Amino acid sequence: MQIYHSPWSHAITDDLVQESFLELLTVHANDLVAQQRYGLHHFNTAAFDPVMLDLYDQYRHQVIDLLPTLLDVFPQHRPFQSLDFVAHLAVQPAGYGFRPHCDHFDKIFSLVSYISPTQSQGTHLHFQPNDQPWTTVPWQPGRTIIFAGINDTTWHSYASGDQARTTLCAFFVKGGTDPTV
Secondary structure (H helix, E strand, O other): OEEEOOOOOEEEEOOOOOHHHHHHHHHHHHHHHHOOOOEEEEOOOOOOOHHHHHHHHHHHHHHHHOHHHHHHHOOOOOOOOOEEEEEEEEEEOOOOEEEEEOOOOOEEEEEEEEEEOOOOOOEEEEOOOOOOOOEEEOOOOOOEEEEEOOOOOOEEEEEOOOOOEEEEEEEEEEOOOOOOO
8 A cells, every 4th residue: 555645645555456356346347337327336235246245245344454554544534433334336427527526524534446447537636626636546447546535635536538437435434324325
């Protein structure tokens, strides 16, 4: 995990998503795109087969085990009493873009892993919402950007370009909330 502090604290890692899980997510994402089933696909639904859910469960435990490290790496984070873990597969159509924003205030830690296609646009990081991107986390399937959302600080945006874009989005959220539904 490589830590960066500009334009705000974030980490990048290329080994969080197990290769077999990445391969199955890619196949599943391609099927969803072929069916034009865009949007958020939550792992707590019957939309995923048992093998995929087993690999997801391994991923979930791996990320939960990472929490003490995240608390050390990102000492500045939103306050919370307890944390829950939520995740989904986000499938956006070609030409989709999301403006600069800071994650929902109930999201404490965000982990966004690039799934498919092979080449796409990464995540743009901004100093301010109206600024051009200061940098872009390059797209590479399996790459993950991790950060602690901070109001009016962790401005980021993304776009799918000329192909559909799929990411695995995982969050530690304030206990009892799920801002992703």
